[in-house]
Amino acid sequence: MKKLTLFAVAFAALTPSMAQIGKGSLFLGLDLNFSSAKSEFSVTSGGTTTITDKVKSSSWNFGPSAQYFFMDNMSVGLSFGIGQSRWENEDPTSKDKISTLDKNTFIGLNLRKYWNCADDFYLFGQLGFGMNPSKGEMESYDGQSGNTVKTTYEVKNTNVGLGAGIAWMATDKLMFQGNIGLLGWTSTTSKFDINSAGDQYDTNKGSNFGLSFSTGNIPFNLGFAYLITGGGE
Numbered sequence: 001m002k003k004l005t006l007f008a009v010a011f012a013a014l015t016p017s018m019a020q021i022g023k024g025s026l027f028l029g030l031d032l033n034f035s036s037a038k039s040e041f042s043v044t045s046g047g048t049t050t051i052t053d054k055v056k057s058s059s060w061n062f063g064p065s066a067q068y069f070f071m072d073n074m075s076v077g078l079s080f081g082i083g084q085s086r087w088e089n090e091d092p093t094s095k096d097k098i099s100t101l102d103k104n105t106f107i108g109l110n111l112r113k114y115w116n117c118a119d120d121f122y123l124f125g126q127l128g129f130g131m132n133p134s135k136g137e138m139e140s141y142d143g144q145s146g147n148t149v150k151t152t153y154e155v156k157n158t159n160v161g162l163g164a165g166i167a168w169m170a171t172d173k174l175m176f177q178g179n180i181g182l183l184g185w186t187s188t189t190s191k192f193d194i195n196s197a198g199d200q201y202d203t204n205k206g207s208n209f210g211l212s213f214s215t216g217n218i219p220f221n222l223g224f225a226y227l228i229t230g231g232g233e
Contacts, residue, residue, distance in 0.1 A: 020072045021114055021122075027175075029065040029225035031081065034058075051092050059085035063106065067225065073114040081106040095143025104134035108159075114167070122167040126179060132157040151192055158187045173227045185209045 041053040063081025070076060083106070088099040108130035114122045138151045165179030187207040 020116060021069055021075070023069055023071050024229065025069040025075075026228045027067040027225040028228055029067070029079075031061070031063040031065070031079075034060040054090045054092060055088065057085070057087045059083065061104075061106075065225070067112070073116075075112045075114075077108075077110040077112065079106070079108045079110075091143070095141075097141040097143070098138065100136055100138045102134055102136035104132060106130060106132045117166075120169045124165050124167060124177075124179075126163040126165070128159070128161050128163060130157075130159040132159065153190060153192045155191075156189045160185045170224075174224060175227075176224050 036058040037056070039055045040051055041055070042049050042051045044050075061081055061083030063079055065077060065079040067075045067077040083104050085102045085104075086100070088097065090097040108128060110126050110128040112124050112126045114124045117123050134155045134157075136153050136155075138153065140149045140151075142148075161184030162182050163179050164182055165177060167175055167177040169175050185207065188205070190204040192202045192204075
């Protein structure tokens with residue numbers, strides 16, 4: 001199942017001569033991602049190689065965002081996103097197959113503080129809140145019996161976290177920006193409904209808290225935005 005994070009697309013826009021991002025500035029951003037992958041797993045014994053699993057996956061997400069500066073170098077932001085992911089694992093020998101289809105949405109709020117560190121670069125800190133519900137379906141096919149078991153599920157994620165990042169001005173109107181999640185808390189509620197078993201379902205609830213300073217284990221995102229109104233000093 002695809003894991004989504006609190007930290008969505010990051011963005012800002014300013015001009016080369018700005019020492020700060022001025023009060024009243026409004027920025028619109030966009031995040032669009034797509035990925036697709038295939039892999040095979042095999043076992044070799046006695047000089048014979050047998051493919052045991054064929055795995056395919058794909059995902060996409062789309063999210064517009066807005067950031068408004070209510071004072072110099074301080075902004076509040078709103079982001080929204082939708083996405084979908086597919087995953088499939090097939091055993092070529094037994095014909096057993098497991099597949100999932102997951103559809104999700106995201107809405108997030110953030111508060112940011114920017115610091116000018118060079119003519120074209122800004123550092124920023126962020127406090128964010130996000131909600132990330134998703135619905136999906138999993139199918140398990142038995143190649144021997146020909147039976148298919150379907151399981152539907154719902155997952156609700158609530159996230160609160162702190163992050164940091166850097167912004168780089170590409171043109172007078174366009175800014176690219178990357179952010180990293182440093183400290184975060186997530187609450188998750190999952191409900192799995194086995195369709196072939198009447199009203200049977202399982203519910204799982206959990207939460208986690210994490211602190212990290214390594215980009216190998218925390219979300220890192222890139223985005224862009226375009227200056228709509230406002231300016232700086």
